[in-house]
Amino acid sequence: MTKSAPRGSKSPPISAFDAACRSLARRRLTEAEVRQRLEKKYQPSEIAEAVIKLKEYHFIDDDALIVDYIKDRLNLSPRSVRMMQYELLRRGIAQEHFQRIFEQEFPDHDEVEAARQALKSRLKRLQSAPPQSRRERALRFLHSRGFNFEVINQVWGEVIDGFNENDPDS
Numbered sequence: 669m670t671k672s673a674p675r676g677s678k679s680p681p682i683s684a685f686d687a688a689c690r691s692l693a694r695r696r697l698t699e700a701e702v703r704q705r706l707e708k709k710y711q712p713s714e715i716a717e718a719v720i721k722l723k724e725y726h727f728i729d730d731d732a733l734i735v736d737y738i739k740d741r742l743n744l745s746p747r748s749v750r751m752m753q754y755e756l757l758r759r760g761i762a763q764e765h766f767q768r769i770f771e772q773e774f775p776d777h778d779e780v781e782a783a784r785q786a787l788k789s790r791l792k793r794l795q796s797a798p799p800q801s802r803r804e805r806a807l808r809f810l811h812s813r814g815f816n817f818e819v820i821n822q823v824w825g826e827v828i829d830g831f832n833e834n835d836p837d838s
Contacts, residue, residue, distance in 0.1 A: 683714070684710040684714040684715055684718035685722065687705075687706060687709065687710070687718075688702050688705070688706060688718050688719075688722055689722075691705050692722075692727055692728070696733060696736075697728065698728070698733060698756075698760045699719060699723075699728050699730055699760070700759065700760020700761070701759055701760055702718075702719065702722065703715055703719065703760075704760070706718060730761060733761075734756060734761060734766060734770070735769060737752070737755075737756060738752055738769075738770060738773070738774060741755075742774075742777075742782060742785075745786075746783070746785045746786035746813065747782070747813045748782065748783070748814035748815045748816070748819070749770065749814075750814045751813060751814025753766045753767070753770075779819050780819055782815075783810055783813075783815045783819050783822075783823040784826070786810060786813050786815075787806060787809065787810060787823055790805070790806065790809055794806055803824065803828075806820075807824065810823065810824075
């Protein structure tokens with residue numbers, strides 16, 4: 669680790685490229701996020717140069733970020749396509765860009781299966797709750813993950829059938 673210059677001494681200013689690399693070392697960023705961070709301290713021409721260089725070195729690649737983000741979300745914390753699209757929109761990814769990559773990389777995606785996977789993690793907690801509370805909690809949980817009402821109802825119907833088979837008192 670390099671030491672920073674002592675207070676009061678004049679250190680040479682870091683380039684926009686170096687500043688972007690420091691940000692990217694902490695977290696993977698979209699091109700829009702990099703530009704936004706650099707706009708605070710650098711001129712547009714410096715930012716443009718830095719972004720070109722970052723793309724050249726494959727330090728920023730929005731297409732790969734979208735694919736990896738979707739894979740992580742679907743495997744670790746399933747959400748609806750709409751919710752993932754919204755989350756990436758907040759990070760500067762255009763809806764059309766997201767749709768194009770999603771349709772290209774995940775043509776067989778099943779929203780109902782994603783909702784099932786999301787609810788699977790909650791089933792143990794739901795089993796100990798009273799029947800009406802189960803339904804409310806499950807619907808609220810799936811809704812918070814961005815699933816629409818039709819998908820939620822379909823998945824809940826399957827789950828309630830499973831509860832009824834296992835527990836005739838529910």
